[in-house]
Amino acid sequence: MLLIRRFEEKSAEMYALAKIAGFLHLYIGEEAVAVGAISALRPDDYAISAYRDHGHCLARGSDPNHVMAELFGKETGLCHGKGGSMHLVDAPRRFMGGYAIVGGHIPLATGLAFATKYQKLDLVTVCFFGEGATPTGQAHEALNLAALWKLPVIFICENNRYGMGTPAERAIALYADVAGTARSYGIMAERVDGMDVLAMRDVMRRVIDQVRGGQGPVFLEAMTYRFMGHSMSDPAHGHYRTKEEVDTHRKCDPLLLLKQTMLSNSLGTEADFVQLEREVGEVVAAAVKFADDSPFPTPAALHTDVIRVE
Amino acid sequence: MVLSYREALNQAMSEEMRRDSRVFLIGEEVGYYQGAFKVSKGFVEEFGPQRVVDTPITEAGFTGLAIGAAMAGLHPIVELMTMNFGILALDQIVNNAAKIHYMSGGQLSVPLVIRGPGSAAHQLGAQHSQSLEAWFCHVPGLKVVAPATPHDAKGLLKSAIRDHNPVIFIEAQLLYGTKGDVEDGDYTIPIGLAEVKRNGSDATIVAYSKMLLLALEAADQLSREGIEVEVVDPRTLKPLDMQTIVASVKKTGRLVIVEEGWHFCGLGAQIAESVYAAAFDYLDASILRITGEDVPMPYSRPLEDAAIPNVPRIIDAVKSVYGRQ
Numbered sequence: 354m355l356l357i358r359r360f361e362e363k364s365a366e367m368y369a370l371a372k373i374a375g376f377l378h379l380y381i382g383e384e385a386v387a388v389g390a391i392s393a394l395r396p397d398d399y400a401i402s403a404y405r406d407h408g409h410c411l412a413r414g415s416d417p418n419h420v421m422a423e424l425f426g427k428e429t430g431l432c433h434g435k436g437g438s439m440h441l442v443d444a445p446r447r448f449m450g451g452y453a454i455v456g457g458h459i460p461l462a463t464g465l466a467f468a469t470k471y472q473k474l475d476l477v478t479v480c481f482f483g484e485g486a487t488p489t490g491q492a493h494e495a496l497n498l499a500a501l502w503k504l505p506v507i508f509i510c511e512n513n514r515y516g517m518g519t520p521a522e523r524a525i526a527l528y529a530d531v532a533g534t535a536r537s538y539g540i541m542a543e544r545v546d547g548m549d550v551l552a553m554r555d556v557m558r559r560v561i562d563q564v565r566g567g568q569g570p571v572f573l574e575a576m577t578y579r580f581m582g583h584s585m586s587d588p589a590h591g592h593y594r595t596k597e598e599v600d601t602h603r604k605c606d607p608l609l610l611l612k613q614t615m616l617s618n619s620l621g622t623e624a625d626f627v628q629l630e631r632e633v634g635e636v637v638a639a640a641v642k643f644a645d646d647s648p649f650p651t652p653a654a655l656h657t658d659v660i661r662v663e
Numbered sequence: 664m665v666l667s668y669r670e671a672l673n674q675a676m677s678e679e680m681r682r683d684s685r686v687f688l689i690g691e692e693v694g695y696y697q698g699a700f701k702v703s704k705g706f707v708e709e710f711g712p713q714r715v716v717d718t719p720i721t722e723a724g725f726t727g728l729a730i731g732a733a734m735a736g737l738h739p740i741v742e743l744m745t746m747n748f749g750i751l752a753l754d755q756i757v758n759n760a761a762k763i764h765y766m767s768g769g770q771l772s773v774p775l776v777i778r779g780p781g782s783a784a785h786q787l788g789a790q791h792s793q794s795l796e797a798w799f800c801h802v803p804g805l806k807v808v809a810p811a812t813p814h815d816a817k818g819l820l821k822s823a824i825r826d827h828n829p830v831i832f833i834e835a836q837l838l839y840g841t842k843g844d845v846e847d848g849d850y851t852i853p854i855g856l857a858e859v860k861r862n863g864s865d866a867t868i869v870a871y872s873k874m875l876l877l878a879l880e881a882a883d884q885l886s887r888e889g890i891e892v893e894v895v896d897p898r899t900l901k902p903l904d905m906q907t908i909v910a911s912v913k914k915t916g917r918l919v920i921v922e923e924g925w926h927f928c929g930l931g932a933q934i935a936e937s938v939y940a941a942a943f944d945y946l947d948a949s950i951l952r953i954t955g956e957d958v959p960m961p962y963s964r965p966l967e968d969a970a971i972p973n974v975p976r977i978i979d980a981v982k983s984v985y986g987r988q
Contacts, residue, residue: 431770435765436767442768442770444767444770449771450763450767454754457754457755458759459727460728460731461731461759462731463727463728463731464727465731465735466731467728467731468732469735471713471737472735490723491754491755494725495727497719658764658765658767658768659764661769661772661828
């Protein structure tokens with residue numbers, strides 16, 4: 354979680370320096386959802402995400418050097434500079450991508466799960482999306498198919514209260530119970546504290562075996578909050594929410610919560626955290642240096658990978 | 664062996680499904696109904712419902728599901744009851760199937776066939792009579808195939824199923840019952856290879872799918888008037904075999920392109936541009952395009968007939984480029 358936080362803070366700095374361009378959607382405040390959920394997966398399980406995907410990719414174990422290089426648009430990036438912030442893919446780590454059409458990757462997740470069931474493998478697919486995706490037609494079609502065919506997929510709705518600047522209560526009829534969307538398809542659904550990484554991990558550990566065992570999909574509504582703006586063009590709060598609201602949620606910072614829990618249970622000392630900060634800082638600094646030192650793709654790369662040849 | 668177009672498709676799919684367990688068929692009514700146009704007759708009995716998957720009416724959902732399954736190593740065949748319904752799945756086709764290989768820097772691929780009938784049949788109305796191949800051809804990352812004969816349909820469908828990329832395979836309702844000689848057993852026809860269906864020296868017609876049959880009929884009639892037309896069937900629309908088309912135009916000096924799709928921004932415009940770039944000095948006349956009219960397809964029979972290319976229009980066009988009018 355600390356790596357994701359510091360990595361993204363550094364990404365914002367790099368954006369200000371024009372080392373990173375385009376869209377950059379920060380996950381700051383929501384780290385516990387990805388880390389808690391992904392920590393319960395096996396290495397060969399699939400994970401797939403929407404466009405706010407740095408956290409999921411790093412949580413899956415991707416090398417920060419190659420993630421940062423992708424944000425820089427460099428040849429050494431995960432996708433050789435062809436994907437960018439919103440389209441990170443790390444196939445060897447079964448991170449099947451970030452997708453930038455809201456709701457459009459949810460059918461892909463059901464397809465990954467369909468494939469593992471077809472292949473008689475005991476794998477699960479975990480699919481992350483925001484609450485803003487739940488009213489899309491594609492989400493509903495995917496939920497219906499997943500429930501109908503009892504596919505081994507865990508839908509994780511990251512309810513950060515806002516779809517860009519529109520609060521859930523102005524966008525979603527079932528805003529007070531987004532998990533109810535899935536329940537209406539007969540999918541087991543529950544709400545979880547997405548600011549508490551241990552709660553996320555616990556609920557995942559509880560449900561993953563039943564999903565793996567073929568009892569059908571599960572839908573988790575992780576209650577979370579985005580501390581930063583929607584993207585870099587949006588200030589930390591904006592016209593659509595107040596500074597006070599953001600500050601209130603910052604008191605539930607998932608990193609602070611975990612640190613307090615660890616200190617009070619003697620699972621770490623202040624010195625440990627100082628040491629951890631130093632180590633993470635070195636990793637992030639190295640990632641920036643790696644990205645900065647890496648070459649841009651050559652013009653010859655423009656036309657490769659359009660069609661798979663062979 | 665003489666087979667119908669429908670039987671040729673059935674053979675191609677069943678042979679590939681026997682050969683490769685990763686191949687499965689998914690779509691509306693493909694199983695117990697035997698396919699809306701009976702293309703998958705006998706499939707669910709032979710392969711079972713796990714590999715012949717009936718879906719609810721959710722094109723975006725099941726097309727997206729098939730793309731995800733392809734990303735995980737399967738080779739799905741998606742049957743769209745008609746290509747018109749591909750519009751509902753266009754986000755999945757354009758934003759996911761076509762782009763995932765590129766966006767991932769080559770890490771992921773989508774070996775997938777999306778097949779079904781395009782173009783008009785008989786009076787099906789505006790929403791069920793569209794030729795959308797130009798839309799698909801516009802998108803980098805897709806291959807587009809539109810065979811006209813049973814032999815080509817079988818060989819190209821087998822190639823499409825074995826391809827590592829998303830292939831849009833466009834059939835036609837009015838072709839399903841047509842018959843032709845089909846090679847026995849396993850054979851493939853490479854994607855991207857045109858075929859000269861009729862030799863001639865006076866003018867070239869490029870036509871594909873159902874329009875090929877009209878072009879051949881027009882060529883027969885013109886032959887009786889002493890005009891020998893060469894008919895080129897691209898068979899694959901993307902990648903387009905310009906080499907074969909250009910070679911024919913260099914020989915005849917005249918070109919008519921026939922397509923059922925709408926005129927504006929149609930595929931023929933692209934073919935004409937490519938021919939002008941490659942063989943301008945060989946042309947003895949401007950290239951003519953015979954296309955569908957730029958209107959939603961009307962229901963009424965005489966209006967529908969007026970909206971679709973026909974043999975007399977093709978004959979007139981050839982005579983016009985040949986200077987006989």
